[in-house]
Amino acid sequence: MTVDLVQHSIAVIARGQTPTGAYLASPNFAQYRYAWLRDGAFIAYGMDRAGQHRSSRAFHRWVDRTLRGVACKVEALEQKADRGEPIEMTEWLHCRYTPEGQEGDAGWGVFQLDGYGTWLWALCEHVRMTGARDLLEEVRPSVELVRRYLTRFWDRPNFDCWEEHGEHVHPATLACIYGGLRAVDALEGSQGAAEVCEAIRSYLLTHFVHGGRLTKFADGRSIDANLLWVSVPFGLLSPSDPLMEATVAELERRCVTGGVHRYPEDTYYGGGEWLILSAWLGWYYVRAGNRARALELLAWVERQADERGDMPEQVTDRANVPEMVQPWVNRWGPVAKPLLWSHAMYLILRAELGLLEQQFSGPEPGW
Template identity: 30%
Template structure:
């Protein structure tokens, strides 16, 4: 008996051009090898798993496989019921209107589980002697185990299938189970692969200038992005739940900031239908009580958890619970979306809600032209931030472009003037002549405003969002400072966010952990300058940080390169996909020249 964990030698990959898993697990002690393929059915809420059991011994053996289910339905482990359904030989686990069903069979055998048990959490222990005691029902804080037996010839193999589905009731779950059996799980796996390949190749990319590993990572990145988009358009930051225990929360929310940047990458890649759904999601999520978007949302559009306070203890006063860059980036991305989608696709979105949001961006300013205080890009500090000013300028210029296309004319002028005023204030108040670079922003406390002089990787937004030219001496000085001061001085390398970044900090002597997105921002700048070799070095750095499956994390350990925080991070994959397109575009231009 051996649960699939550290005692197995495991290789995790995806089948080419799909997110169908291709896992190899070998246990030398048991003399077994498992080939595992998982995928979500393309048109149903069903996770299908195929396991090919290879017997590495010479003699025929009986092999028993168990699947342990420990589900926190609606994010809570309590008041849950697990029960065995004898007619279908399946296990049902439910709470309210959420019903999970575990089914399966051994190839050549009748449909259904060969063994089962339910119980209070810890029933997986029952499997460790190879037999399940068959407890038919449990309620409360429960789990369950289903088992399938198979005879595997010496030096031979045998295939089994499991599936886990979710439905709003028992009858619907049983009906869906019978549909899986009727359609055959192997066909569902094939359908999933074909659907993904068709979506991916609908907008072909010429990979001739790309090393093979970069091309493969681009394909995985687009598929990871696609998998993060809900039916209603929410773009989830990460499906990873491994951080839930230490933090008591996850990244399974839709941040407007992340979503805007992901949607833009989708547009550039040609997948405008998915990005359009995101903008509709934002329109629906916008609260009637405030003209801005909140920090993050649940996939259903309700407001997500937040650490943005409504009261500032340092100022001893209320503060606006807004992160203005999140709202501004959505307006900017919507204006960019208009260049990629069919004529008129943005007009209704603009007239129904984006113009009102842009009006707030234009008026939420101080007398000196800078935006009023809000939380920064990293969601940590309250003040006036240079990246935020760049995002607001981009959002207002985007709104002006949409007003020019859809009217009225006076709105275009007003948005342009507001953007110009903020741009001028940014250049005069957030640029350090002595250091010859922009500062991170202005921190506000009871004693007034204080320049935040430490360099921050987010300053790339000054040029990336169109406010300044990438070769402007002020930008050159800023980007050089980012590379000089934030490049992690270890063999791993990469760009940290800012000095003394304590989020998942691994080494206090370093500026911080290297992040995927910040390193790609540096690559984007080199591409904007036409410096392809350095950009390619940075793209290869990112590819080397990916897991064998092609999954990109948020950040990596500065000494080992191992993933830190969540994996995958949708934002990391979108930044990579966007940078690849820029690399190919710059490469084509250089070749033509």
């Protein structure tokens, strides 16, 4: 029997959404039984693209409740910054939470700004697609809290989307912040974040452009597939900008072996090919007008689903460092599967290609 990957992806995400509205990154993988704002925002967007608006709305309400519970931390951070005092890593808003909205502690870096910008963007996309202005007003305190937080601290070094390199500022994170702040302004018809967005853009173009392309660090050499975010979906650069075209060409040369690797030096589970990034590159090519390449990447993603239709985080057949696959399996078990974000990116790419009929959700689930 052939699995309907669209229906199965929707079902996987629905099963991974807890009664509180939080999306668990991968319910079957112990280390990922948390709800990340970043992952969850893209998962909610994928569900919106598939017509599952109640699921997305439940996630945004969960974020709002969670942020209300930690709002006092932002005022304390602002006061310490005003006094010029150092801020400890644990004092920042966390990047991952339990389904009940408690700060998650998995022994990894907790200070990440990308999820907060991504949440603003995904919330605005939900409102734009559904006309749910009532939701925007309902979560307004959290929107204003996040805007304050990002406007004040956008240039602080923090961990990237892979939860690495907390000593750096990261282009992908800057793009998330830029995209989130601009999305709120666009939805409200205001220019409230125009100044800080221009500062973010200037910072990125000053520090992370070398040899006519973007770099992961300000070293003129490094590359990371998350640089795609600078263009799609956050729009700091257009897909046809020469900087983006050169960056994608370098990604194709150094990070693509069928699917897309995170970066050439990656050794996590050997540094395999990630489904979210392969779909992301397809997303970029749709926006750049190269439908044929996007369809190739869609087909690659579909081939990675198992006989049930479950999609993993990555596949390791062509890992950067094959001898590092088994040590990670010994440490944490097999690669996370299903990964909700992989299924969401599959839905997004199909939607971008015009190959996704909206599967409208059923009765209100009671969130």
